[in-house]
Amino acid sequence: MLSAVAARKARLAQNQGQPAPQGTSKPASAPSPPASEPAPRKNSTPAKPTSSAQKPPSKRKPSAPAINPPKQKKPKSQHRKGAQEHSGRYFAQQDVFKAQDDVIVVDNDDNESSVATSSASSGDELPPTRTGGKRAWSPSAPLADSSDEDEDDEADEHVSLDVPQPHVPSSADAPKVLSTFQPAPDQNVFRLPSLGSSSQPKRTVLLLKASETVALLGVYSLTVLRGAVSFAGVSLRASTTAYPVFSPRSSPLPVIQCLRSAPSQDSALPLPALAAHIAEAVSHCDAAIMLQEMHTGIEGLGRICRTFDGFFAPSRWHRNQLMFDLGLDGVYFLPFHTPDITPLITPPGWTVAADTAVPERHQRAAIERHVYLVKGPKNAGKSTFARLVLNRLLCKYRRVAYLECDLGQSEFAPGGMVSLNIVEQPIFGPPFSHPTIPFAAHYIGATSPRSSPSHYLDCIQALIQQYELDVQNAPLDDEQAEDEHGRIVSSIPLVVNTMGWTKGLGADIARKVEDIVGPTAVFSLAGAGIEDDPSYAVSAASTSGHGAPRVHVIESVPPSPGASHHTAADHRNIAILSYFHAVFPPEPPLSPYASPIATSWSTALPLCAQPPYEVDWQAALDKLVLTGAGMEDVVPEEVPTALNCAVVGLVSCQPGTLDTKAPADGPSSLRLPYEQGAAPPLPSVSRCVGLALVRAISPSPKTVLQLLTPVPPHLLDPARVLVMGELQLPVWGMLDYRTLDGGGDVAGYERGKVPYLRWGKGEGAGGERRRVRRNLMRKGQM
Known part of the structure; x- marks a missing residue:
């Protein structure tokens, strides 16, 4: 029987053109017979020796060789060098397989068989190489759920040890020293x-x-x-x-x-x-x-x-x-940089673009309209740049208008609504730190305009018209052209922040928004798709009658390393919870063109423990509208169930513009004023003053509705329409976080008594917990 080590050395010597190692008389050390010679058969009679040096030609066709010729491999030195680099790069610890007697090396080719070598005999240390395909089934590793197949396939297509991954800016790219200021008491x-x-x-x-x-x-x-x-x-x-x-x-x-x-x-x-x-x-x-x-x-x-x-x-x-x-x-x-701290770094191109767009003092009289539109894909720094433009304009203007068209990541109002805000001082903080009562707003009820694109565009059209008629050149409380700080008070510029949906239907909606707004300057963050070409703004604005805008293509900023700790849903949750716990000024502002900003937050009591407003819907409500995907199928009998713990928009309409039916007599008069499939009020004759949470609905025959809202009382009287959309209160807002250990006088609710939450098994088909069998193997795993 041939030794595996001797056969391997013989093949290497044959491939390199060197004679086989001598010093052994065993047939096993001889090179393997060529493919043209017939392989000896078992139990066959050996051929007789002849005196001639050459064998007589045989008329019998030679049989196939018993052993296939091995695949030609790389020289030992190159293979060992690549293995050492591979091992030093990806395995910091000592390979546990090297201490074993046998090492099995598996090639990437499916048709090649594995070769078993003895590391103790040959002296070669070959670390185990990782194959390019998926890992074979192992009884020690649990099988993946069938619902995760799409994610696993997508991840396997991009995983490779030898291909370098693209550079992602991390905390190491930011300066290590955050504060160069050396504090010294009583000196600086x-x-x-x-x-x-x-x-x-x-x-x-x-x-x-x-x-x-x-x-x-x-x-x-x-x-x-x-x-x-x-x-x-x-x-x-x-x-x-x-x-x-x-x-x-x-x-x-x-x-x-x-x-x-x-x-x-x-x-x-x-x-x-x-x-x-x-x-x-x-x-x-x-x-x-x-x-x-x-x-x-x-x-x-x-x-x-x-x-x-x-x-x-x-x-x-x-x-x-x-x-x-x-x-x-x-x-x-904070003197030093740490992995959980990301400094705000403004690219130089952003500052240059913002300064170029803002007109100088001698050019302000010639240009009467100043509308700045910011667009780009998601996670490109669009909201950060829009905030930068807003703050730089506030250094030259007393008031600046801000039109929020992003339903998911809103700057001043909670998600699900487009709003027009009038800002009077620079904003330094994330969106949840400055919730605002908007000057004018319309409730969409979703984080994307996918389900109602026409209503979304109508709302933006109404806000633009209101800005041009009431805000752009509004008469202010003083007649001076500038205030004591040298800022302009005769005009109010507008900053428009668009959504990050720039593909397919989103690109068409974004183009319609540009046609409606008619910007004088467009800031397009690099990285937008072909469908969102920045050059489109030139032709779009020229056809809208406002003239061709100045297009500034600026670089995008990748998400910060700390963004991986909080998703977009987390920021939406903290924004809506900040809104419901915010405390706004109870009195109306002195100027009718100011948007009140929250001055403090009341977090001593959770939402489930705060005293609500009790509203008699027969006297205080004119209409209830359900909007969004599937809402047209809700019958009137199921409206109280759907309205429990729902986030609704408080909408006020102009007198005589709301189409309502006459109240019915009998038991039907106790129902909510709901009409199945009704459209929301027209944006041109209505406005949303804020959001409210339906805490509870009294059972029949009572007609009492309990609402929680941070909106000041002087704005609640004209809001006689409730609009319910797809937005829901986060689970964090339903919990009672008070405990006796925390110093509260009242303990929190027990686990089974939390409102609107069900613990344990559900009812109906699909209500129970899904059971997944993980002891079945697929065909490819056998």
Whole structure:
């Protein structure tokens, strides 16, 4: 019997053209017979030797060789070199298979058989190579569920050990040092005493040199006392304005950077409490900023939505680091970069494009209409750039209008509605930190216009008309052309943020939106598909009658590494929960063109424990509309069941424009004013004042509806129409997070008594838990 090691050495010697190793008389060491010679048969009579050197030709056709010729392999040195590189690159630990006696090497070819070699005899150390196909079935690994086949197939098509993966920007690409500012008490850091009582917010002054940066985590207000700083892509100069800042770990962190200023600039904010040496130090710095703590209660949203728990406090990466204490509650100084912190980096092309689009002072009289449209695919930084344009415009205009067309990731209003907001101060924070009562809005009831594209376009058309008629050149409360800060008050520009659906039907809807808006400048983020060509905006706007816009193609920004911890659904959940727990000013604003922004958040009680409004639908409601996919099939008898724990839009209509039926007599008069298959009110004669949550519906014969809404009372009287869509309250909002250990007086609900949630088995077909058998093998696994 041939030795496997000897046969392998003989084949290598034959392939390299070297003589076979000598020193053995065994037939096993001889090279294998060529394919032209007949293979010896078992139990056959050996041929007699002849005196001639050559065998006489045989008339019998030679039989096929018993052993197939082996496949020619790479030389031992090259194979060993590639194996070593492969092992050193992907296996950091010592291979456990090397310690075994036998190693089985499986080639990638399906037709080739495996070759068993003895590593102890040959001295070759070949690590096991990974095949290109799927891994064979193993009894130690559970089988995949049939519902996951599509995801597994998609993942297997892109997995390869030898092909380098594309570079994805990570936390290593960002600067390691976030704060170059070196704090020194009583030298460049001064804590100001409280004004009056100890309950007043604490204040701290920082003196910065040119190009120094400061990264802060938490909730605070920023006031520039001297010089100028760059913050979130906006230049802030010395003024008495205090800018509220919300800087959580769930969003990119804005960094304060000192700009070089003239030494002759004096403090813009008088500070009588400063001592002489502090005033002397302020006069020698390039910029002086004052930080003041803010107690808004927004940190309590982390108790409600657990995926954002502790998002305004340092994580474990910073807890063990030596950090400087600023003396402000809820404000943390971050000197170094950590994997859970992503700084907000504005590309230079964004700043250049935003400055180019904003007209100069001598050009503002010639151009009366300023509409800036931002478009691009999802996850390209569209909302961040739209916020940058908004903040830069607020440095030159007293008020700026913002039209939100993205139903899923809205900036000021909760998802599911298109809104027109009037903003008066820059926004520094994620969308959930500034919920707003919009100037005008329309409720769609879904996170995408897929089910009602015509109604979506009609709502945008109505908002554009309202902006052109009532907002663009609205008479303000003062007749001056500029305010005390030199900002224009005679006109209000418009920023339009579009959705990220740019393929198929989404591309057609986006083009219709551009036709309706008629922008004067279009910012197209690179990465859009062919269907969303930026050059289309030129021809579209020229046909709309507003003239050809200036098209700026800018680079897109990939999602931050921290975005993987929170999905788009998580941000929608925190946004709608922030809206329902927000506290808005109870009185109407002084200016009719201002959109009230939430000043604080009430998170002491969950939604299930807050006192609701009790509404008699016979006296207070004129109509109930169900919109969305499948809503036209809901019969009137099932409306109370569908309306329980539903998110509805509060809509007010102009008098005489609502088509309602006369109330019926008898038992049918106790039903809700619902008409099956009815369309929502026309956007041209209606507006949505906000959202509400249907907490409960009293059983018949009562006609009481319990609603929870943060909308101020003076806006609820004209809202006599309820519109229910596809949006639902997140599960986090249904839970009661109060416990006795947390200091509350009332314990939370028991698990089986949580409203609108069913624990355990369900009822009806498909209500039970699905059972999956994992002990069956497919044909390819046998």
